[in-house]
Amino acid sequence: MAPYEPEQDTSETGGLRAGRRKATRYVVPVAVAGVAAATIGLVPALATSGDPKLPDVTAQELIEKIAASDTEQLSGTVKISTDLGLPSFGGDMAGGLAPGSGSGGGGDGKGSAADPQSKLMELASGTHTLRVAADGPDKQKLSVLDDAAEYSLIHNGDDVWAYDSKSNEAYHSKSAGKAGESGKKDAPEDLPKGVPSTPKELAEEALKAADDTTSVKVDGTAQVAGRDAYRLVIKPKQSGSTVGQITVAVDSKTGTPLKFTLTPSGGGSAVVDAGFTKVDFGKPAASTFDFTPPKGAKVTEEGDAKAGKHGFKDGGKDFKGGKEFKGEEDLNGLNVIGKGWNSIAELELPGGQGIPSGGSGDVPPDAQRFLDSLGDKVSGDFGSGTVFKTRLINALITEDGKVYAGAVTKDALVKAANAAK
Incomplete structure (x- = not known):
């Protein structure tokens, strides 16, 4: 060679x-x-x-x-x-x-x-x-x-x-x-x-x-x-x-x-x-x-x-308001943190609420254990949340409804969430 x-x-x-x-x-x-x-x-x-x-x-x-x-x-x-x-x-x-x-x-x-x-x-x-x-x-x-x-x-x-x-x-x-x-x-x-x-x-x-x-x-x-x-x-x-x-x-x-x-x-x-x-x-x-x-x-x-798209007769409109979902236009405050391979997308979930915590009392214990098993619990200056992981894309959902996602490690997501506070 x-x-x-x-x-x-x-x-x-x-x-x-x-x-x-x-x-x-x-x-x-x-x-x-x-x-x-x-x-x-x-x-x-x-x-x-x-x-x-x-x-x-x-x-x-x-x-x-x-x-x-x-x-x-x-x-x-x-x-x-x-x-x-x-x-x-x-x-x-x-x-x-x-x-x-x-x-x-x-x-x-x-x-x-x-x-x-x-x-x-x-x-x-x-x-x-x-x-x-x-x-x-x-x-x-x-x-x-x-x-x-x-x-x-x-x-x-x-x-x-x-x-x-x-x-x-x-x-x-x-x-x-x-x-x-x-x-x-x-x-x-x-x-x-x-x-x-x-x-x-x-x-x-x-x-x-x-x-x-x-x-x-x-x-x-x-x-x-x-x-x-x-x-x-x-x-x-x-x-x-x-x-x-x-x-x-x-x-x-x-x-x-x-x-x-x-x-x-x-x-x-x-x-x-x-x-x-x-x-x-x-x-x-x-x-x-x-x-x-x-x-x-x-x-x-x-x-x-x-006519049957997304299971709705009206082509993707929701049950209550009849509003059609338009992808990124409907994401609240989408922001990109960092640059290059470490870019992290930051956005806000509708309603300002993330995954319920174990002490919230909002979900039954068995359901809470299932939710907890889906990801890793993390905490920091931002509060607490759950990191959902794949081998490529990871996402942190905080309890106050913020999402941080990217092709980055769990530690990088927590650092970004802390810096955003």
């Missing part, structure tokens, strides 16, 4: 930032709806082997190579495993809790078992195999393969189809039909947006965070899905982050990221590890993107699904 340059701080090279800005313009559009896959991955042993000898490159040159990559045609297989330290989101739980799932998907409700917003949530945990294909901004296909079933999401021109073979249900919607700033047609509003779905998209999201709080370097080579690649390593300089490092395997010829691995600072297996086991950069057959619902399949149109 050829030697590589010493660790290079992004603060020393404005060219890195320029490369990152350009990189965000080139996203392989594998799944038009995206995948709930900020937490998707590839078992490394299945994807990487060898240590090919390649010409030396600097971190800046490799980032520029990613930015210059204009890959829009490919097909292949992605192996996915996720370890957030959470219970599995598969099956009925995913269908019932995911936004847009209606009454849990299918059955007697207005929802559909093929609705992407509920089905793709299953990728948030466990191990999965995907087949992907893309031919420009108007043709993409993603299939999730199970032992005895297959779920497919197909974008072809103005049409978006999703089909679940297990339930024999299909979901149909229309693209907005007009190109946005990126030159791509907008996805239907019911489908997830802005969620990384390929190693390339995940890599670009990571590079957005690379500022003077980050070190970026090239650290050797690898072979992924039979292709020679460089390893780009991104690490937080700050202490207190739950992110240990991010490693991106970049195809040496095309500049396309082939594998993305996020390891936690606490050690152990990767939290996010996404990559190809097979990849072909040739043009997929046009028939790949054709879809006709099978005979007897229940077909749900986008407009019909909206």
Whole structure:
């Protein structure tokens, strides 16, 4: 293996930032709806082997190579495993809790078992195999393969189809039909947006965070899905982050990221590890993107699904006031503390009350013990509260209804809460 340059701080090279800005313009559009896959991955042993000898490159040159990559045609297989330290989101739980799932998907409700917003949530945990294909901004296909079933999401021109073979249900919607700033047609509003779905998209999201709080370097080579690649390593300089490092395997010829691995600072297996086991950069057959619902399949149109969205007949309005939830607009006093990898979101829960304490008398003892088991009790200058932990994202909810959340340790959350007082 050829030697590589010493660790290079992004603060020393404005060219890195320029490369990152350009990189965000080139996203392989594998799944038009995206995948709930900020937490998707590839078992490394299945994807990487060898240590090919390649010409030396600097971190800046490799980032520029990613930015210059204009890959829009490919097909292949992605192996996915996720370890957030959470219970599995598969099956009925995913269908019932995911936004847009209606009454849990299918059955007697207005929802559909093929609705992407509920089905793709299953990728948030466990191990999965995907087949992907893309031919420009108007043709993409993603299939999730199970032992005895297959779920497919197909974008072809103005049409978006999703089909679940297990339930024999299909979901149909229309693209907005007009190109946005990126030159791509907008996805239907019911489908997830802005969620990384390929190693390339995940890599670009990571590079957005690379500022003077980050070190970026090239650290050797690898072979992924039979292709020679460089390893780009991104690490937080700050202490207190739950992110240990991010490693991106970049195809040496095309500049396309082939594998993305996020390891936690606490050690152990990767939290996010996404990559190809097979990849072909040739043009997929046009028939790949054709879809006709099978005979007897229940077909749900986008407009019909909206009637059952979130289990409410009026499309997501609450029981009492009929007010539609608008996401961040409804969060009270959302504030960001800190910078870089140690950024912490601070907000206030409606009603100004957090998790009931053991001495409040507001809940029965058995229920209180259950609540206490969900997280770690902490206290400080801010008062007291509960920290809910995963291997990547942690959140502190104080008894007076404040929330502090981020990819940081429990101690960092307590420190932020104390400083806010």
